[in-house]
Amino acid sequence: MTAGSTSGLEWKEGDVPVSLRFDDPYFSLGNGLAETRHVFLGGNDLPARFRDGFGIAELGFGTGLNMLATWIALRDHGFQGEMNYTSFEGYPLEAEEIDRALRAFPEAHAVAAPFLEQWAAGARVITLPGLRAEIVIGDVRETLPAWSGRADAWYLDGFSPAKNPEMWGADLMAEVGAHTAPGGSFATYTAAGHVRRALGEAGFAVERAPGFGYKRHMSRGVRS
Numbered sequence: 001m002t003a004g005s006t007s008g009l010e011w012k013e014g015d016v017p018v019s020l021r022f023d024d025p026y027f028s029l030g031n032g033l034a035e036t037r038h039v040f041l042g043g044n045d046l047p048a049r050f051r052d053g054f055g056i057a058e059l060g061f062g063t064g065l066n067m068l069a070t071w072i073a074l075r076d077h078g079f080q081g082e083m084n085y086t087s088f089e090g091y092p093l094e095a096e097e098i099d100r101a102l103r104a105f106p107e108a109h110a111v112a113a114p115f116l117e118q119w120a121a122g123a124r125v126i127t128l129p130g131l132r133a134e135i136v137i138g139d140v141r142e143t144l145p146a147w148s149g150r151a152d153a154w155y156l157d158g159f160s161p162a163k164n165p166e167m168w169g170a171d172l173m174a175e176v177g178a179h180t181a182p183g184g185s186f187a188t189y190t191a192a193g194h195v196r197r198a199l200g201e202a203g204f205a206v207e208r209a210p211g212f213g214y215k216r217h218m219s220r221g222v223r224s
């Protein structure tokens with residue numbers, strides 16, 4: 001099963017990166033791009049809400065697949081203007097690791113070159129037509145409280161709550177709520193009760209929605 005390994009990663013089923021630190025894959029072993037579209041874009045009612053100046057924030061940048069899926073949606077939607085994408089990441093991957101991981105998704109890999117070139121050169125602010133992405137490096141429990149921005153839509157994409165509890169704690173969910181614009185939203189693949197309760201306490205009207213693939217439920221919500 002294991003095709004090889006690099007610093008902190010092992011590769012399963014060819015090109016699916018699995019974190020050795022968290023013992024969890026970066027995206028679904030089935031179809032990560034379809035899951036991104038279902039959970040994070042669909043769960044936040046995107047691309048319908050796209051507008052100039054719209055801000056997306058993400059917990060867990062990983063391979064940048066969610067960012068690229070958002071960029072593809074923006075392009076396919078004929079979007080005019082610029083959106084902001086801020087992603088919080090504690091353990092950034094190397095450009096070669098990201099390149100290898102994205103090869104599993106030809107549609108995303110086909111448009112990844114400008115991102116990969118900037119990332120390989122050490123940039124953590126990535127500029128793509130219509131999208132300015134900033135990747136904030138560090139433990140999110142420190143970097144998110146220090147962030148001065150507010151998002152219109154959140155992608156909550158830590159590893160599973162059982163394996164990566166620091167990405168789902170009540171204090172952090174309160175920070176997500178505090179860094180959300182009025183009427184802003186979140187979406188996540190998990191339906192874990194303690195995460196849903198924490199997001200409710202953070203000011204979101206939380207609902208359960210059909211999950212992707214074998215997952216029965218996901219969660220989404222709007223902050224009033």
Ligand SMILES: C[S@@+](CC[C@H](N)C(=O)[O-])C[C@H]1O[C@@H](n2cnc3c(N)ncnc32)[C@H](O)[C@@H]1O
Nearest residue numbers: 060061062063064065066089090091139140159
């Ligand atoms: C499921 S992966 C994210 C996948 C990503 N959204 C993508 O499109 O590839 C979870 C990410 O959360 C990061 N992470 C885990 N704990 C963290 C922490 N305490 N602070 C910041 N990032 C963390 C991991 O390094 C990993 O990149």
